[in-house]
Amino acid sequence: MTIGIVVFPGSNCDRDVQWALEGCLERPTRFLWHEERDLAGLEAVVLPGGFSYGDYLRCGAIARFAPVLEEVRQFAAGGGPVLGICNGFQVLTEMGLLPGALTRNRDLHFLCEPAPLQVQPGACRWLQNYGAGERITLPIAHGEGRYQVGGEELRRLEGEGCVVLRYAANPNGSVGDVAGLSNPGGNVLGLMPHPERACDPQTGGTDGLRLLAAALG
Amino acid sequence: MLPVPLFHARVQVSLRPSVLDPAGEATRAAAGRLGVEGVRRLRIGKAIEVELEAPDPATARAQLELLSDRLLANPVIEDWSLDVREAG
Numbered sequence: 001m002t003i004g005i006v007v008f009p010g011s012n013c014d015r016d017v018q019w020a021l022e023g024c025l026e027r028p029t030r031f032l033w034h035e036e037r038d039l040a041g042l043e044a045v046v047l048p049g050g051f052s053y054g055d056y057l058r059c060g061a062i063a064r065f066a067p068v069l070e071e072v073r074q075f076a077a078g079g080g081p082v083l084g085i086c087n088g089f090q091v092l093t094e095m096g097l098l099p100g101a102l103t104r105n106r107d108l109h110f111l112c113e114p115a116p117l118q119v120q121p122g123a124c125r126w127l128q129n130y131g132a133g134e135r136i137t138l139p140i141a142h143g144e145g146r147y148q149v150g151g152e153e154l155r156r157l158e159g160e161g162c163v164v165l166r167y168a169a170n171p172n173g174s175v176g177d178v179a180g181l182s183n184p185g186g187n188v189l190g191l192m193p194h195p196e197r198a199c200d201p202q203t204g205g206t207d208g209l210r211l212l213a214a215a216l217g
Numbered sequence: 218m219l220p221v222p223l224f225h226a227r228v229q230v231s232l233r234p235s236v237l238d239p240a241g242e243a244t245r246a247a248a249g250r251l252g253v254e255g256v257r258r259l260r261i262g263k264a265i266e267v268e269l270e271a272p273d274p275a276t277a278r279a280q281l282e283l284l285s286d287r288l289l290a291n292p293v294i295e296d297w298s299l300d301v302r303e304a305g
Contacts, residue, residue, distance in 0.1 A: 103236065105239070
């Protein structure tokens with residue numbers, strides 16, 4: 001039941017994810033350095049937040065070519081649960097595992113605040129512990145979280161039930177209020193909010209706990 | 218053995234017209250504060266200079282197109298154009 005946490009040069013939420021999984025959920029984790037190719041024995045993989053490769057060129061653009069992600073792509077193709085948080089979501093879009101792109105926030109500010117969200121779990125494995133339409137609050141912390149995709153593509157994603165998390169009060173200008181997206185298979189989730197920072201009542205709520213717990217079967 | 222030809226390229230990456238450019242808008246507002254009042258539109262992109270070795274111009278262009286489309290620009294939000302010339 002070990003969960004892999006990918007570590008790129010510049011990742012900075014990898015230890016937060018480890019703390020949430022080990023400290024709050026008592027599950028073993030294993031760090032996967034960006035050059036790692038061995039995912040044997042892992043139940044799920046998390047791409048954490050941060051600034052992989054300094055966010056050079058575009059957020060996630062360089063990370064996409066990391067050797068570990070070739071293995072993560074295979075893992076996801078085989079139905080393995082993959083979670084991309086913040087920078088991890090940006091990496092998933094650059095990899096093409098999720099459509100669209102994350103761009104500079106509408107008002108240019110780095111936003112670091114609690115974000116009220118609405119969950120539509122659909123087929124997303126990571127969100128099965130939440131009710132349809134449930135309101136939760138998770139912290140956001142990003143400068144480039146404005147989800148961008150063409151209008152037709154957005155309607156297709158909505159039709160397929162891939163828009164699984166929406167902002168209740170859109171903070172960054174994302175089209176369709178998109179805060180998180182699932183693939184149609186439901187095993188890959190990318191989201192800008194940080195569930196790992198909402199796992200302990202002493203640090204601002206526990207709404208993220210059920211999300212991380214979902215990967216644990 | 219002949220040296221491998223060297224090509225200079227300049228790749229211009231710009232946000233697609235449909236994509237909001239808040240940094241460009243903020244810069245446009247600053248232009249007004251500088252006293253330049255006539256700026257109606259200002260969009261910020263990137264210019265990337267590349268030197269590439271390739272056996273011939275067609276190969277050089279093909280390699281640079283791949284580079285532009287798959288790494289330097291993200292076609293979901295950006296357009297790119299390419300200017301190539303052989304060095305020397």
